[in-house]
Amino acid sequence: MTLVGERSIIIAAWPLREDAQAAAQARQLTRGALAVLGISPESVDNAVLMVSELVGNAVLYGDAPFELVLRTEQSQLYVEIVDSGTISPVMRTAGVDEEHGRGLGIVFEVSGGRCGCRHDVAYSTSQALYGKAVWFAIPMSCPIPVPRDSGDLP
Template identity: 35%
Template sequence: MTTSTALRPPATAETARVLPPVLASVREARAIVARELASHGLAVHRDDAELLTSELVTNALSHADGEIVLALSFVGDTVHCEVRDSSAATPVRRRSPDDDEHGRGLLLVQTLARSWGTRLLRTGKAVWFELGPRLEQPGMAV
C-alpha cells in the first residue's frame, strides 16, 4: 500500500453519492465516475477509474451490509475515489489460485492506482485510491 504523509491540497470539486446495497450499484458507480471524470477533463483516467471503482463497490457489497457511499474529489489532474461501507474489517490482499474467479481486486488497485489505502470511520471504513501523475519514488530516475 502506498500512502503519502504530505498534506493534500484542498479539492477543487467533490461529489458523494449514496448507493443502495444492490448489484446494480456497481454499474451506477461506474457511470458516476465516467461522468465526473469527463466533466473535470480527466477522461484519460476513465478506464482505470471505472475498473477500480467496480472492484471496491463489489467488495463493499460482498463484505458489508447497508448503503455504500461513493465519494470523488478532484485536485488539479488527480482524482481521489473513495468507497465507504459499514464494515470495520479492512480488506486483505490474498493470493488466488490461477483458476479462482475472485481475490484479485486489491491487486488491481495496487497495480493501477498511484496510491491507495483504507481508513477506519466511526461506522465502518473507507477504501480509496488516487489516479493522476505518478508520484516520484525515491531512487527512481525521472
C-alpha cells in the same frame, strides 16, 4: 501508501444501491463525473475499472450503506468507496480456479500503489453514519477545478 489528507475537498458524493447493481451505478457515476472534470480517457477507464472492483468488494464483504466519494487535494483525485463495515480489506493471491480474490491486486497495480483504507470516516451523504473508506488516487498534471456546487456534476 499515500493517505487522503485532512485538507482534501469533496467534489462529489453519491449514495450507492445496496445490491449487485451498485457496481454498475458507480461505474456510470464515475465515468460521467470524470468526463466533466476533463480527466483523460485512459485515466477514466482505469478509474472505472478500479471503482468496479472496490464496489464489488464492498457489496460482497462490507456492510451497507455504500457511497462513492470524489475528493481532490493538490494534484490528486481520490476516489473512495465507503461502507459501514469495520474490517480492512486484505490483498491476497487468488488461485487459478478461484472466482474472487484479484480485485485489490488490480487496484494496487492500476493505481501504481496509490490506494488504501481509512477507518472512522464520516459518510458524506449521511453525516450520522461512520464507516471505512477504501480508496485509490489518480495523479493529475494540474489541480482539478472544484465545482461551485454539486449540481455541476452528473
